[in-house]
Amino acid sequence: MNNIYKTPITVVTGCLGSGKTTLLRKLLKKPELEKTAVIVNEFGQVGLDHHLLRKTDETTILLKGGCICCNNREDLENELKSLLNLDQKQEKFNRVIIETTGMADPAPILFTVLTNPILQHHFYIECVITTVDAKNGLLHIKNNPELLKQVTVADKIILTKTDITPPNQKEGVIEQLRIINPAVDIIEVVNGDADVGIIEANSNRPSIDSMFEKKDKKINKNHYSSxxxxxxFTFNKPLDWTAFGLWLSALLHANGENIMRVKGLLDVGEKGPIVLNGVQHIIHPPDHLNEWPEGEKQSHLIFILRVIDPDSIYKSLKTFQNFLGSDFELLELNKAL
Amino acid sequence: MCVLCGEFVMQVHWTDQASDDSSQVIVGDQQRDRQRTRIHRTTLCNEILRFYQLTLEEWNGSKFILRDPKGNQEIVHDLGTLWYTAEKILGYAIDPLDPYLLQKLQNK
Known part of the structure; x- marks a missing residue:
């Protein structure tokens, strides 16, 4: 349960040619990342040179009756287990970076790490990074449904090739990414020159704040991600955590495949808030913080949905909380269509 | 492993994660709080499950038992398996977005 004793994993995803390897190559040269193990799925044009580098071939085990997100990545399981062996024998490392292929869906990676009986006690997913090519980003979003998934799952988006992109085109890409995932941090990086901190999770607070800065409603005119x-949601009263857990677990059981992302900072009447982070059927172990981050004490909750009407989520949450006797007051409701 | 039913518990469901993750736990220390939460959860679940003619019973602080009026019963470990088992018994999933369920809840 406590992440202090676990090794953090950073997942790097992004389209083919969007700059994943360039970013990693620059980052891995830094002395801070010397004790980082790297797992790659393919060797791209730009080679990686690192002493703790491993290559896997993507093999997904389809679980019986499982949906697309609840699949086990056996290759990763084996690779992470052998890294664990290595760590306990000789070569100590303090972080793992997984670079996926351009086509990979990050959800099975999260599923594997969070549900494997061994791995869940030794590793945790700290951060999912998606690289997006600023020059061809819109085209990629249009043509690659995988990228859409990678963007919704991402905690951070690294916007690459901004030096060769006209400013208005860049703005267009950022706007589109914000519509798809309002709770994401977008960082511009040229030639992979990024700060080491980029692979670590910052506290969820800034990203949740940033989504509330964008108060103006945007209409999504693009047909490809409509x-x-x-x-x-923003609430100012504490939620009943048991009732909320009941509602969310039932919701995810019935509609998990279409709930691309749940993210929230919830006041449940404890001293600190609960940080909630979920991707489809998979919910990260909720983090109970000891105290509130600076600023006012309000619960924020965001859903990124596919197909489902956002109004029905609102109606359902309201009805359930009323019915289960923990009324909440809704301060704000933002919808990005 | 559950010593009573032999079920291999591999996963702590996210709704069961406790807020206090101090490394030292005294046996029986938070027993009352835990039991109180379980009973509260069972009461809330039954409010919903009633619409599907199902009942949930807390059992000895270790499991839950889900029953239907025909006498079928299943052992349920946590909320994750509850919805799965309910779907198995009913033949369809309990969907909180179901307008019919929402209307019933509102009218109550």
């Missing part, structure tokens, strides 16, 4: 919608 089925992705998001809705965010």
């Amino acid at each position: 089925d992705i919608q998001s809705i965010s």
Whole structure:
């Protein structure tokens, strides 16, 4: 349960040619990342040179009756287990970076690490990074449904090739990414020159704040992601955590495949808030913080949905909380369509 | 492993994660709080499950038992398996977005 004793994992995803390897190559040269193990799925044009580098071939074990997100990545399981062996024998490392292929869905990676009986006690997913090519980003989003998934799952988006992109085109890409995932941090990086901190999770607070800065509602005119919608709530009363857990677990059981992302900072009447982070059927172990981050004490909750109407989520949450006797007051409701 | 039913518990469901993750736990220390939460959860679940003619019973602080009026019963470990088992018994999933369920809840 306590992440202090576990090794953090950073997942790097992004389209083919969007700059994943360039970013990693620069980062891995830094002395701070000397004790980082790297797992790659393919060797791209730009080679990686690192002493703790491993290559796997993507093999996904389809679990019986499982949906697309609840699949086990056996290759990763084996690789992480052998890294664990290595760590306990000789070569100590303090972080793992997994670079996926351009086509990979990050959800099975999260599923593997969070549910494997061994791995869940030794590793945790700290951060999912998606690289997006600023020059061809819109085209990629349009043509690659995988990228859409990678963007919704991401905690951080690294916007690459901004030096060769006209400013208005860059703005267009950023705007589109914000519509798809309002709770994401977008960082511009040229030639992979990024700060080491980029692979670590910052506290969830800034990203949740940033989504509330964008108060102006945007209409999504692009046909290619029109089925992705998001809705965010702000409450000022504590929620009943048991009732909320009941509602969310039932919701995810019935509709998990279409709930691309849940993210929230919830006041449940404890001293600190609960940080909630979920991807489809997979929920990260909720983090109970000891105290509130600076600022006011309010619960924020955001859903990124596919196909489902955001209004129905609102109606359902409201009805359930009323019915289960923990009324909440909704301060704000933002919908990005 | 559950010593009573032999079920291999591999996963702590996210709704069961406790807020206090101090490394030292005294046996029986938080027993009352835990039991109180379980009973509260069972009461809330039954409010919903009633619409599907199902009942949930807390059992000895270790498991839950889900029953239907025909006498079928299943052992349930946590909320994750509850919805799965309910779907198995009913033949369809309990969907909180179901307008019919929401209307019933509102009218109550």
